[in-house]
Amino acid sequence: MAEYEIDYSEVAGRRIxxxxxxxxxxxxQPEVLPEERPFFKENYPGRLVKIRGPEPHHALALKKGCGSCVFLENRKCTVYDNRTAYCRQFPFHLYASDRIKVELDLSCRGVWTGNGADALAEAKDIVSRASARIPPALEQSAAVYKEFYFNCREAGVLSDPSRLRMTVSENAGMFAELPYLSRIMDLSQIEPVMSLSGIQPEPRPDMDSLEEAGRDLAMESMGSEDPLNVPVYCDKDWNWNMFMASGGKIRWSVMDDDGDLNYRESVNADDVKLMIPDREGIRVLRDYINTLNGRDSFMGSVFSMMDYNGYEDDMSNAYYGSMAVTVMDLLWRMSMLDRFMGTGCGAEGVREAIIFYDMDRLDAPAIGAFI
Ligand code: SF4
Ligand code: SF4
Known part of the structure; x- marks a missing residue:
């Protein structure tokens, strides 16, 4: 029996x-664990690469250095029984904070169909396979959390994270509507300690500045020429769409199975007009806000930002402000997808934007770690 807390609430009741x-x-590019290395070294020499950087490790090679894994053929894994632990794990993520939280990657279309295996049973199997990796990761992350809370107390910016979560959960609708979002973003910048109670919607939200906020965030994530560093959006026809931003333009390409990019279209980012989700879209967006609100990785990214900013902002401002900014990023992406592909701003448009967005959160600096 594990001596640590594991939260399965995000996956309970779902099928994948x-x-x-x-x-x-x-x-x-999946990491290859030390115990998995001999199989690839002996059977597929040259298909294992060393990744340098702050945490050097081995990983599987990619086609042309930036396409799909070299073992993917006709969209099927050719080493399926020997695929890495991280391949098996997807679309689950185990996040270590002062506990383990099992999260689901909503960029995987297989979590949206409502069919397949019981996600809770799968998640428990994943956790049990990772049981050797969890205790050392938790020990490290728990120490970082302890230091973080100490710093917050010293700076006088500590709020109770469970209370913040409860408040967002009770007011998730506010974060899904532009007139409230606009107020939340403003107040998070000017109030010393922000509260959501009594917030009135902005009668005439400044659409230009909201659009600019969403555009800047989304453009930043697409600002690379390297396909490995830009978000991938897998559409309903299984195309691997990639968007790269430079000089105020967004270039849309589709990566093929050989790792080549095939150009589709470019637009000026300014020509993407911010769309407002319809009633059904808002319902999907609210569900996603509740999912983010329950994720320790989202909380961990807010904590990391507070640490980066030298504990200047109260935790409530940082948390509510980050949630609002995340929604703006998502809404702008929804508008961009609609501009290129006509996905709309209803339930489908918001869902496709989530599929486009959700994997990006893995790159956000966070206190704690995915293991
Ligand atoms: S599942 Fe197979 S093809 Fe896909 S990344 Fe893992 S090893 Fe490569
Ligand atoms: S992202 Fe695609 S290939 Fe990967 S688990 Fe999900 S459905 Fe399967």
């Missing part, structure tokens, strides 16, 4: 499957 023809997660 891996429909044929996708292969999107095989674009994320």
């Amino acid at each position: 499957e891996c429909p044929e023809g996708c292969g999107m997660c095989c674009l994320c």
